[in-house]
Amino acid sequence: MKLLHISDLHLGRRLGEFRLLEEQAALLDWVLRTAAEQHADGILLAGDIYDRSVPPVEAVTLFDRFLTRLTEMGIPLFAISGNHDSPERISFGSRLFDGQGIHISQVYDGTVRCVRLDAGGERAYVHLLPFLKPVHVRAALGLDTADAESGESEELPDTAAHSMTCTEAMAEVVSQMVLPEDGINILLCHQFLVGAVRSESEEVPLVGTLDAVDASLFSGFDYVALGHLHRAQQVTDTIRYSGALMPYAFSETEPKGCILVDTDGGIRCTFLPVPEGLTRTxxxxxxxxxxxxxxxxxxxxxxxxxxxxxxxxxxxxxxxxxxxxxxxxxxxxxxxxRHSPAADPTAVYDPLPDREQLSPEQVFASFYARQNETALPDADLDYIRALLTEEGDALCGR
Ligand SMILES: [Mn+2]
Incomplete structure (x- = not known):
């Protein structure tokens, strides 16, 4: 069986004042073409389908077109909600879609949806675990009665987060899951795993590794299709991030693409990069x-x-x-x-000038040197001096 693992589509995302829908449409078309060329038996979409919990109409239309094309091609889709998605909105109509081969995660209520896929003479169980915070897990499993009544799933205050780490919460979730033994088990998951490398465009505040999950929890699964991090990377051979399909920040220069997972006689993964020049980048x-x-x-x-x-x-x-x-x-x-770098930056300014000891023009010269990595030209220094004298005189009423 062959599966195509993608994640972090962030449909509807903007870059400054620009909408990226044209690029995102071209990338989804590429995913469809790749799925057909590789004879994929299914697509694993590991969260962050949309960029926002209430996505713009154009983004919904784009995803709708993608789903329709997939059903026409007869390729099943397995998708979960990411931290950018609304789990409730993503799961809308999911029971109806099941009949069309579109399998979407449900709001977590203590159980994780598991869908059976028979293809290529093999059987797989695909577990659809939506993005979860410890607060959701505690509420769903009744571990914390104080939080259990809160209805809103987004932006719940994580005040008691210290009482349960992400790893502990995920351990609870995994311990409730049943892994059938008459097939391989595949997990879709949208979490930050210990040791993985973050990127600028994830927009997740980083405070230590409290929100990181230990990969050893997932040892019972044959393959874990991860989303959340935008750089394609592997945590282990069979626990991988496919990364986003395009860069969303200028620092993200590593290749983008999807992972082809071949389950025939063990798990073999191949990274398929988006061809250069396919779309604007x-x-x-x-x-x-x-x-x-x-x-x-x-x-x-x-x-x-x-x-x-x-x-x-x-x-x-x-x-x-x-x-x-x-x-x-x-x-x-x-x-x-970008200023022309000074030959010897240390010669330009005292690294830690004691401002109390400096005259106003020295403070200005030191600031200029730090900003521009070159010394303030003499002519400018004279100008500043003159300005300071004039202003100083004016302020003192001279
Ligand atoms: Mn993301």
């Missing part, structure tokens, strides 16, 4: 303003149509740079300056 360009707007640079740059972070190598700000650059690069998301 995120890129960083750097250079002087004159270089970046020059025709020769633009003609040789493969990223003109991509979402851009531009690093201007200028020591002084260029007026209206964003507006001017946006004329030649239609998707500038971020603009920052």
């Amino acid at each position: 995120l890129a960083t360009l750097s250079g002087t303003y004159d270089t970046l707007i020059s025709l020769s640079f633009r003609e040789s740059c493969p990223h003109c149509q991509d979402y851009l972070k531009i690093l201007l190598e200028e020591d002084t700000p260029v007026p209206d740079a964003m507006a001017k650059l946006s004329v030649v690069y239609p998707r500038v998301v971020q603009l920052a300056y």
Whole structure:
């Protein structure tokens, strides 16, 4: 049996002022093509289907089209809700969809849905575990009566979180699950596992590893299809994050794609990267303003149509740079300056100047040096000095 593992679609996500629906549509089409080419017997979607608990209409339409195409192709889908999804909204109509081969997680009530899949002469049990916090587990299992009455599942105050770690909560959840023995057991799960590497666009506040789950809890499963982290990575051979299908932050430059899981005679996983040039992506360009707007640079740059972070190598700000650059690069998301680095940064400023001992112009010069990694030019220092004298005089009424 062959299964295609994807996660973190974040449909409806925006990057600055730009909507990414066109890119997301192209990526979903690629998933469908890949599933057909690889003769996949099912798709595992490990959470964060949408970017928000109340997704924009366009995102819902996009996912609806994906589901319809999958049913036309006869490829079953197994999906869970992630921390960005509303578990209630995601599970809407799920019992009806079951008949069409679309299997979606339910709101956690102490039990985890398990769906049987017979394909390729094999039997698999797919367990659909939605994203959970310890507070949800305590409430569902009646471990904490104080929290049990709260109806709203999102943003519950985790005041008593210390009374149960994520690992302890997940241990409770797993201990309630039944793993049939007449087939392989596959778990879909949207959690942060101990030792995994985070990315910028996950937007999950990081405080130590309290919210991390120990992978050893999942040793009873033949394969664990993880979502939540946006970088494709393996925790063990058979416990993997597929990562998001596209970068959502400029620091995310590692390859994006999906994992093909072949269960025939043991579990074998292959990472299938999204082909380069399939859709617009995120890129960083750097250079002087004159270089970046020059025709020769633009003609040789493969990223003109991509979402851009531009690093201007200028020591002084260029007026209206964003507006001017946006004329030649239609998707500038971020603009920052990169100053020519000083030959010896330590020579430029005292690393820890005692501000009490410094004159106002020395404070300014030190701040300038830190910001620009180069010393304040003498002419500018004179100007500051003159300004400070004028202002000082004015303030003192001289
Ligand atoms: Mn995510």
